[in-house]
Amino acid sequence: MNLALIPLLIAALLMASTDPNIETVELVLNGTHQITEHRGALVVADAQVTVPSDEQVPGPIYVVGGELVVAGRISTDVIHLAGTVTVESGAEITGELQHIGGSQQVSASSQIGQRSSLGDSPAAGNPLVRIASLVFLTLTLAGVGRSLARRRISALHNVAGAISSHPIITFTVGTLLTLTFLSVFVFMAFTFILLPVAIVGLLAGAVTVAYGFIAWGDLIGRRLPVHRQDLSTAIGVVLAVAALQLLALLPLIGDLIALAVLLTGVGAVAVTYFGVASFTPELMPDEG
Amino acid sequence: MTRSPGGGGPHWGSGVIEADVALRRSRFFVGVPALGYLIYVAVLSAGYYYNLTFVQLGLIDLGTRLVGMPEGQVSVAMAALALLAFVVALVTGRVMDKRGWSSDLRVKFRILFVVVATQTVLTMVAPQVATPRQFGLWVMFSAVGIGAGIPVTFSLMIDFIPIRHRGYVAAVVTGLAFSAAALYPLEWRIDEFAPLMTLVMIPAAAALGVISFRRFAFVDELARQHERFGIGRFCRPTPIATASLAFWMLVIVMFSVFFIDSLGSLRIIDTPAYISTSWQSPSIGPRLFIAVAHVVGAAMAGVLYTSFGRRWLLVWIFGLFAFTHLLYTFHLGTSPAGMDPPLVLPLFYVLAVSFYTTLNFALWPDLSTPSTVGTNTALGVGIAGWLASFLSTALALYSISSGLSLLEHLRYVNALALLLAVAYPLVLYFRRMRTLATNPEST
Numbered sequence: 088m089n090l091a092l093i094p095l096l097i098a099a100l101l102m103a104s105t106d107p108n109i110e111t112v113e114l115v116l117n118g119t120h121q122i123t124e125h126r127g128a129l130v131v132a133d134a135q136v137t138v139p140s141d142e143q144v145p146g147p148i149y150v151v152g153g154e155l156v157v158a159g160r161i162s163t164d165v166i167h168l169a170g171t172v173t174v175e176s177g178a179e180i181t182g183e184l185q186h187i188g189g190s191q192q193v194s195a196s197s198q199i200g201q202r203s204s205l206g207d208s209p210a211a212g213n214p215l216v217r218i219a220s221l222v223f224l225t226l227t228l229a230g231v232g233r234s235l236a237r238r239r240i241s242a243l244h245n246v247a248g249a250i251s252s253h254p255i256i257t258f259t260v261g262t263l264l265t266l267t268f269l270s271v272f273v274f275m276a277f278t279f280i281l282l283p284v285a286i287v288g289l290l291a292g293a294v295t296v297a298y299g300f301i302a303w304g305d306l307i308g309r310r311l312p313v314h315r316q317d318l319s320t321a322i323g324v325v326l327a328v329a330a331l332q333l334l335a336l337l338p339l340i341g342d343l344i345a346l347a348v349l350l351t352g353v354g355a356v357a358v359t360y361f362g363v364a365s366f367t368p369e370l371m372p373d374e375g
Numbered sequence: 376m377t378r379s380p381g382g383g384g385p386h387w388g389s390g391v392i393e394a395d396v397a398l399r400r401s402r403f404f405v406g407v408p409a410l411g412y413l414i415y416v417a418v419l420s421a422g423y424y425y426n427l428t429f430v431q432l433g434l435i436d437l438g439t440r441l442v443g444m445p446e447g448q449v450s451v452a453m454a455a456l457a458l459l460a461f462v463v464a465l466v467t468g469r470v471m472d473k474r475g476w477s478s479d480l481r482v483k484f485r486i487l488f489v490v491v492a493t494q495t496v497l498t499m500v501a502p503q504v505a506t507p508r509q510f511g512l513w514v515m516f517s518a519v520g521i522g523a524g525i526p527v528t529f530s531l532m533i534d535f536i537p538i539r540h541r542g543y544v545a546a547v548v549t550g551l552a553f554s555a556a557a558l559y560p561l562e563w564r565i566d567e568f569a570p571l572m573t574l575v576m577i578p579a580a581a582a583l584g585v586i587s588f589r590r591f592a593f594v595d596e597l598a599r600q601h602e603r604f605g606i607g608r609f610c611r612p613t614p615i616a617t618a619s620l621a622f623w624m625l626v627i628v629m630f631s632v633f634f635i636d637s638l639g640s641l642r643i644i645d646t647p648a649y650i651s652t653s654w655q656s657p658s659i660g661p662r663l664f665i666a667v668a669h670v671v672g673a674a675m676a677g678v679l680y681t682s683f684g685r686r687w688l689l690v691w692i693f694g695l696f697a698f699t700h701l702l703y704t705f706h707l708g709t710s711p712a713g714m715d716p717p718l719v720l721p722l723f724y725v726l727a728v729s730f731y732t733t734l735n736f737a738l739w740p741d742l743s744t745p746s747t748v749g750t751n752t753a754l755g756v757g758i759a760g761w762l763a764s765f766l767s768t769a770l771a772l773y774s775i776s777s778g779l780s781l782l783e784h785l786r787y788v789n790a791l792a793l794l795l796a797v798a799y800p801l802v803l804y805f806r807r808m809r810t811l812a813t814n815p816e817s818t
Binding site for chain 1 (some may be wrong): 608679701718
């Protein structure tokens with residue numbers, strides 16, 4: 088499953104949890120499926136799901152990735168957060184087709200109770216908006232980095248030191264933690280009761296990723312001819328973001344390198360207890 | 376005068392000749408340890424693959440399908456195999472330590488040769504086993520082979536692998552054994568396994584026979600390596616006694632891990648919806664995914680074993696198992712009918728299995744010295760590995776024969792996994808608390 092879908096999945100579950108009519112939620116993670124027997128809400132993740140022309144499903148259906156093809160009838164709403172929704176000729180959505188993100192193909196001869204769209208604002212898809220968001224994120228990270236370098240420079244150095252001295256260990260720990268905790272949070276979200284815990288966990292995860300990334304910025308900043316540590320860290324963060332943007336131009340390999348950078352940062356934050364202590368691996372005894 | 380490293384004849388002559396000999400010696404010394412790594416990885420990964428698939432899974436097929444015995448009786452036979460293998464392992468390990476064979480590589484090679492030769496014959500005759508009596512005899516000889524093989528093979532680490540590389544080499548063995556098992560597209564049928572395994576085992580037995588009974592310089596060199604790194608990582612500076620609480624705590628913990636794994640996995644692989652979409656999927660994609668996950672999981676475990684204390688790795692293992700079984704029970708209770716289970720289910724299973732298997736290869740030699748490695752590996756692998764796996768396999772078969780549903784069965788496994796995932800960190804925490812209370816300066 089695409090890890091980038093997890094926040095959307097949690098968002099979908101959050102929406103579902105606020106609907107008093109929903110008792111159960113089913114998740115389709117991958118593969119190609121035709122929905123014939125179904126009760127409760129359905130979340131379409133990385134899969135291709137078809138509602139056949141002779142079938143009626145109660146819904147609601149949340150699409151967070153993959154593709155939903157509606158040829159039959161959905162008795163309630165379709166909430167489209169990402170991925171693709173295709174409503175074929177003769178298909179019917181009794182409730183509302185809410186478009187928040189992703190692409191849609193809706194046949195003119197289909198019947199839809201109501202349509203609404205949050206994603207069709209002029210800003211959506213505008214490259215200037217994307218650049219502005221990136222600049223805002225970069226400046227925020229650089230600002231936090233500068234503040235950390237002023238107040239907790241030793242903590243930042245501990246995390247950066249773990250990255251530079253033990254990249255394989257920190258990458259391993261980061262990968263394991265990310266994989267496990269992301270899955271645990273998704274699992275928690277499905278219980279509904281633990282949904283707030285999952286959201287808090289995801290936010291904590293985002294903070295950890297940001298902290299690790301700032302430590303990368305600190306590492307880069309230390310190699311710059313800038314004497315003020317806070318400034319060098321902030322510039323380092325900006326350069327790190329720029330490097331990731333350049334890497335993104337390389338298909339697949341760029342994404343993998345970027346992921347490795349972020350996971351290494353997460354691992355470094357974890358093994359240093361958020362920078363409280365420097366990390367030293369277990370010492371092997373002398374042989375001989 | 377310069378003597379060749381292989382103990383050959385003396386050389387007299389100019390400095391040129393001496394330099395040449397020195398150069399050849401240095402190459403020799405670089406090559407021989409690498410050969411030790413190769414032998415270790417080949418023996419352990421092939422041995423683990425054989426016992427993992429051919430014996431544990433093939434035995435069920437042999438008993439139930441070929442011989443036609445009820446599952447209950449096969450489960451009794453498996454439990455008997457586990458017990459007998461354990462007893463033989465323990466006796467072999469004790470004898471190895473008492474007679475000094477644990478630190479004598481030549482003797483270990485000879486025992487290994489006998490074990491491999493026996494297992495080759497057993498593999499060849501397996502498809503011909505037709506009656507419960509023959510099945511009983513096959514199980515008995517198989518148990519003797521496994522039992523004798525456990526302390527011999529697992530103790531080879533002290534001869535071949537320096538301490539700092541043990542986690543990584545254990546990871547290579549685990550990755551190879553499990554990825555081969557995942558990629559090899561056979562059903563777990565003994566008549567399909569037997570011919571192929573025989574083809575591989577005959578040359579392996581022949582090679583072992585040659586290096587066991589003929590004198591080779593490289594074997595002499597390898598046989599001396601335990602003097603440098605035979606004392607395990609956790610035995611420095613003070614060796615851990617076999618009778619100590621520290622050793623037995625680990626035996627109990629590892630027993631629990633193996634027990635939970637087999638108890639859950641035997642029912643999962645018996646469920647077509649799960650097995651046909653993962654370990655025995657007709658398409659290569661899921662099996663390749665599992666093979667890669669095994670390799671990645673083992674590599675992670677190798678890094679963690681080398682860089683952190685063993686307790687952290689155990690905490691992760693229990694956590695992963697608890698989460699895996701939660702995922703399976705959750706999926707069983709909520710998945711829509713006819714929908715393929717997601718690969719995240721086997722992914723976590725595979726990670727947990729790779730973690731504990733890597734730990735199992737490295738842990739027991741690292742808890743031993745050359746004079747205790749036979750007994751310790753026999754106890755560790757025998758109790759924690761074989762006894763736990765086969766007892767839980769027998770229990771899983773009993774649960775099938777008594778009509779317990781998969782969901783019900785996994786609930787028990789889940790409860791055990793969760794209990795251990797919570798209890799183990801708590802035990803560690805209270806042990807630390809007791810240490811601090813009795814010795815406040817130990818912070």
